[in-house]
Amino acid sequence: MRKPTTREMSAKHEKFIADLIEGKRTRNSGAVWSDQMDVRNDVRDTRWAFAADGKATLGNSIGVSRDMWRKAVEQSHDLRPMLPLRWYNTDRLDVGLDLVVISADDFREMLEELRG
Numbered sequence: 001m002r003k004p005t006t007r008e009m010s011a012k013h014e015k016f017i018a019d020l021i022e023g024k025r026t027r028n029s030g031a032v033w034s035d036q037m038d039v040r041n042d043v044r045d046t047r048w049a050f051a052a053d054g055k056a057t058l059g060n061s062i063g064v065s066r067d068m069w070r071k072a073v074e075q076s077h078d079l080r081p082m083l084p085l086r087w088y089n090t091d092r093l094d095v096g097l098d099l100v101v102i103s104a105d106d107f108r109e110m111l112e113e114l115r116g
Contacts, residue, residue, distance in 0.1 A: 001091050004058070012093055013056040013086045014038045021050050021082075036075035043078055048110070050102075051076035056086040064101060080106050 018025050023041040041049035053072050055062045062085050072081035082102050089096035 003091055004088075004093055009056040009058070009086075009088060009093060010038075010054065013054045013084070016086070016095075016098070017052050017054050017084050020084075021052065022046075023050065023052070036077075037072070037081075040079060049079045050082045051079040052082040052084050054084045054086065056088065058088045058091070060087075062087070069101075 014025050017023070017039045021039065021041055023039045025039050026037060037051040037053045039050075039052040039054070041051070043049040051072070053068075053075070055064075064083060064085075068083070069081070072083055075081075080102065082100055085097075085099045085101065086095065087097045088094065
């Protein structure tokens with residue numbers, strides 16, 4: 001079996017993210033200046049509107065840096081930044097683990113709202 005391409009891994013992950021946050025995938029995986037990040041919510045539709053930039057791998061690790069977070073914050077514009085991380089287990093793109101990185105402030109706000 002051939003190895004999946006980065007684009008194939010990303011496309012599957014982006015679809016998952018869009019379903020997860022009930023958002024829309026951006027054109028060209030966010031490569032257009034006016035429509036950055038991979039998946040975005042519409043701030044008019046939800047109080048919890050996110051802009052997500054997914055990272056996926058068949059490897060053992062995904063690096064997250066301050067620069068990566070700064071870029072996500074900048075490109076999120078009026079939305080909350082999110083970095084979804086996915087590890088695939090096999091070349092068939094069986095999912096092993098999905099995590100989401102958000103700011104502690106957003107997490108705190110979500111907990112406060114959930115706890116009422």
